Amino acid sequence: MKRLFVLLLFNLLPFSTTASTASSIIIDDAWVRASIGNMMHTAGYMHITNMDSIDHRLIGAEIVAPHALIGKVDLHQTVEDSGVFRMQLLEEGLLIPAGETQILQPKSTHLMLMELNQKLTPGMVIKIILRFANQTTHTVDFQVCKLHHKFSCAIQP
Amino acid sequence: MREHWPALLIAFIVAFTGGFLAYQLQNPTLDGADNALSSVVQVQGKLGGDFHLIRHDGVEVQASDFHGQYLLMYFGYSYCPDICPTSLIQMVRAVHQLPEKQQQAITPVFVTVDPVRDTPTEIAAYVADFDPRMVGLGGSVEQIQAMMQNYKVFARKTGAEEDIKNLTYLIDHSSFFYLIKPDGQFSHLFSSQITTEALTRSLTTIVQP
DSSP states (O other), X not given: OHHHHHHHHHHXXXXXXXXXXXXXXXXXXXXXXXXXXXXXXXXXXXXXXEOSSSOEEEEEEEEEESTTOOOEEEEEEXXXXXXXXXXXXXXXXXXXXXXXXXXXXXXXXEEEEESOSSOOOTTOEEXXXXXXXXXXXXXXXXXXXXXXXXXXXXXXX | XXXXXXXXXXXXXXXXXXXXXXXXXXXXXOOSTTHHHHXXXXXXXXXXXXXXXXXTTSOEEEGGGGTTSEEEEEEEOTTOOSHHHHHHHHHHHHHHTSOHHHHHHEEEEEEESOTTXXXXXXXXXXXXXXXXXXXXXXXXXXXXXXHHHHTTOOEEEESOHHHHHTTOOEEEEEOEEEEEOTTSOEEEEEETTSOHHHHHHHXXXXXXX
């Protein structure tokens, strides 16, 4: 009975990919591109909205589930200069100004998931903990999407 | 090998910046109806030509092996997590949106700029995930260098010395779509900032099956 209650309670929660510890940050559309070929790394994307009246800064991320999945997560930005693209590590993290949304999307800012110990297949859900400069954390469910999806799991390029 | 990069970069800048930078200034949003036209990069001097590379099935190939079909070519590397997959998906989708006859006239091609890590086996697994018709090309360091020089491709390894040693480096590289005609001659160069729809529109008018 207790278990049923917990399940019901879970169902009552608004549909969201986040289980956050602070309500001022809202994460939407969190997804990771399925592994390609034998590659043991890929990229993750999301929308981060700061509902707070002060700026926040995303400073790190770690994979927490599934338990057997090991890998490193870096915050990267793809920068273009006259047709040459390079990836920059965001060493100072990503600023999310008060009241604004930062969109992590292909050819732009992204989480780089690397040195993974297994391939990510469509349908999997990866839990990633996001660490902010004010010491709050958000645990976000990232859906693994098919390769041919581009801007979210739902929208094709 | 690294000392060649500045020369390649200069060659690249000389070849591309005129047309490309102008196009960027005029088209900040890239979503307009003119995206197809504005994303065609003007090329000065010779681009393309013969090549000797290794196909993803391990077979040695040269440019003439592909005569009779248009090649839609992208230079990248399989360890590239963001720009390469996004561009290759776009390329494949642009082709898939064409009428069947035009689709069949075009072979999508991925050429690695990372011959050390991208062996034929890796390339085979990589291209198969994008499109069963995609051809992957790799080869020796020298073969890839020659190819990159002919196609004015810029690529430079980045990362700490340890990353280079542990083969965990990333590569800064130019990102364009090359269209090669059935006789092997260069046809068009598109910015990878082109929308999929605009690329489809361009291919519709250019490709004659």
